[in-house]
Amino acid sequence: MGRDRAKADLELLALLPDDSSVRDDLRSHVDETIRHIISVEDTERRDAFGIVLASAFLVVSAGFGYCFVEYGGWWLALAGAFFFIFGVVGLASDGPRRQRDSRGRRI
Structure with missing residues (x-):
């Protein structure tokens, strides 16, 4: 579910124009989401x-x-x-x- 959401966010980021004001915010959100996915999936449970x-x-x-x-x-x-x-x-x-x-x- 997290990977699907990150993928959708990346697709949305690609559709945004370069001069969009939310582009940097969305990029940082995607980075945080991917870091969270990596940290959660790398733990043993x-x-x-x-x-x-x-x-x-x-x-x-x-x-x-x-x-x-x-x-x-x-x-x-x-x-x-x-x-x-x-x-x-x-x-x-x-x-x-x-x-x-x-x-x-x-x-």
Whole structure:
């Protein structure tokens, strides 16, 4: 979103006449926007949504595990293993601090 806005501002800057009074202001605004984009995208962060989703999978897995121990049934163990695998993989991929884009995907 920030890059699209900066690109639109650059296109607007190109359309302004050379003697426009706002040309320098818009140029400095574009410079600040690009510096902000670079500083934000170069920082490492975690994907909060992915962590919450993976944690929810692990909680559901624990629930299936409890039901399997209490009531039996192989299908409860199978469902619990399914959610456990997705929870562990989700935490392993979203938990570590990494460079990410605006949607939380690794860069």
